[in-house]
Amino acid sequence: MNNAFAYTDIARNRLGKPLSTVQSNRQAFVQIKDVCKVYPTKNGPFTVLDGVNLSVYEGEFICVIGHSGCGKSTLLNMVSGFAHPTSGDVLVDGSPVTKPGPDRMVVFQNYALLPWRTAFENVYLAVNAVHPNKPEAEKRAIVREHLAMVGLGEAADKKPPQLSGGMKQRVSIARALAIRPKVMILDEPFGALDAITKEELQEELLKIWNDHKCTVLMITHDIDEALFLADRLVMMTNGPHAKIGEVLDIPFARPRDRARIMEDPQYYQLRNYALDFLYNRFAHDDVG
Numbered sequence: 450m451n452n453a454f455a456y457t458d459i460a461r462n463r464l465g466k467p468l469s470t471v472q473s474n475r476q477a478f479v480q481i482k483d484v485c486k487v488y489p490t491k492n493g494p495f496t497v498l499d500g501v502n503l504s505v506y507e508g509e510f511i512c513v514i515g516h517s518g519c520g521k522s523t524l525l526n527m528v529s530g531f532a533h534p535t536s537g538d539v540l541v542d543g544s545p546v547t548k549p550g551p552d553r554m555v556v557f558q559n560y561a562l563l564p565w566r567t568a569f570e571n572v573y574l575a576v577n578a579v580h581p582n583k584p585e586a587e588k589r590a591i592v593r594e595h596l597a598m599v600g601l602g603e604a605a606d607k608k609p610p611q612l613s614g615g616m617k618q619r620v621s622i623a624r625a626l627a628i629r630p631k632v633m634i635l636d637e638p639f640g641a642l643d644a645i646t647k648e649e650l651q652e653e654l655l656k657i658w659n660d661h662k663c664t665v666l667m668i669t670h671d672i673d674e675a676l677f678l679a680d681r682l683v684m685m686t687n688g689p690h691a692k693i694g695e696v697l698d699i700p701f702a703r704p705r706d707r708a709r710i711m712e713d714p715q716y717y718q719l720r721n722y723a724l725d726f727l728y729n730r731f732a733h734d735d736v737g
Contacts, residue, residue: 477506482537499691510678521668562621601620
């Protein structure tokens with residue numbers, strides 16, 4: 450039994466450092482302060498999130514995991530401005546978030562592309578909406594640059610029905626990055642893709658993030674994905690009244706090498722610790 454739980458102490462003491470001990474001397478770029486979200490229902494108030502606190506630093510890559518219904522999407526919707534806290538504050542670069550804005554872009558699992566528009570046009574519409582006064586040639590150059598960045602330079606004239614799932618998600622990522630957001634929010638962007646395509650896009654996302662260095666908040670159900678991508682892993686407790694249970698510091702050097710990480714004993718310590726959190730300490734109660 451001692452051996453079975455040895456990794457827990459290692460993860461907690463060496464790898465699972467709370468944020469306050471890791472980067473307390475830095476100024477937070479995204480701040481979630483004592484956030485609660487309550488929805489009215491016919492049976493009375495339903496509290497989804499209760500007292501959530503998180504500080505994210507500029508250029509960080511954060512992954513958020515937790516069981517379905519724990520409020521992950523609700524939390525990031527408050528960062529994007531699509532939802533508002535019942536109480537508490539959400540700030541980006543020191544300013545309260547009151548509505549969606551071009552400084553925060555969202556990449557959805559279902560791509561959210563206009564099917565009657567080409568890949569080029571889907572990206573162009575976003576660029577034009579944010580920068581209507583830029584010269585036409587400059588806007589078109591921005592679109593071409595970002596489609597090429599995700600490997601779709603040759604597919605710019607194709608419409609979404611002509612693209613694979615991986616290609617559609619590449620268009621969605623290009624659209625988000627083309628307006629140079631300060632924060633990119635990804636809601637299970639690779640959840641619907643096959644394993645090979647998912648790994649390819651994870652690699653591409655890290656390369657693009659390294660080039661752009663925007664702040665990334667990403668929801669995932671995939672622990673392996675989170676450990677490969679993230680600087681820190683935010684683990685949420687079950688709802689209702691969900692909150693952040695723990696934040697794990699991911700110690701692997703960048704640029705990330707998947708094969709090398711998979712050979713590192715710390716990877717399995719972290720993986721087992723996260724699994725224990727999700728499926729033992731905060732296992733879903735399916736009764737009733």
